[in-house]
Amino acid sequence: MDEVQERRILRARLSGAARTALPAVVAIVGLGAIGDLPLWAVVTVALLTAGTAGWAGAQLGRQRGLREQVLEPGETVVGTYTVLPPYTEHTPPAAHEGPQYQLQATTRGLQMWERSALLWRHPWPELRVIAEGTRLRIYHEGREAGTMLLEQPGAVLEIRGAAVRHGAV
Structure with a gap:
């Protein structure tokens, strides 16, 4: 990573830390005053809470910063959707790690993420997106890229709508 990218990641980490630590500290101080x-x-x-929440927020901010780096100039994120894993783990992931799999829809295409790792990225015109109830089937150049079970209600229809708007079949 070059220096500019490292600064962006640092800003994302600091922003994530502040977004989680500040509300937690305000809640603690408020409860302390009431009690x-x-x-x-x-x-x-409040200090213990700020440290823990800030650290967790910094981890999530780093993940967000890494995802923003792969966006092309002018590309914006339409939505990020949690994909349920194909099998359940014996131990659930720690809260600071965030969801294991996420599908990110942008103005240029779809991206499949496993936490901070980009698994694949395809532009809308090369995709065929089919909504099957609560499942989303994605085809790239005639081959199945994945069948996704999305956590959020209505996410399948949102992604299908975005696909139609941006030129997918």
Whole structure:
């Protein structure tokens, strides 16, 4: 990574840390004030919460920053959708890791992510997107790129609508 990319990742990490730590600290301070707790107890818990929430937010911010790096000039994200894994893990992923698989729809195409790793990326005109109830079937150049079971209700229809708007079959 060059210096500009590293700065973008750092900004994304700091932004993610602030987005998670600040509301957590405000909640702790608010509850401490309502509960009439001693100041030392509120400060101690607020600092511990800020550190933990900030660290988790920094991890998620890093992931967001890496995803923004692959966007081409003028390309914007239409939506990000959690894909349920084909099998369940024995232990669920830690909260700071975020969902294991996500499908990201942009103005230029679809991207399949496994946390911070881009698995594949295809432009809309090369895709055929079929909605089958709660499943989304994606074909790239005649071959199946994947059958996705999406977590969010209505996500299949949103992606199918985006595909039609942006030139997929």
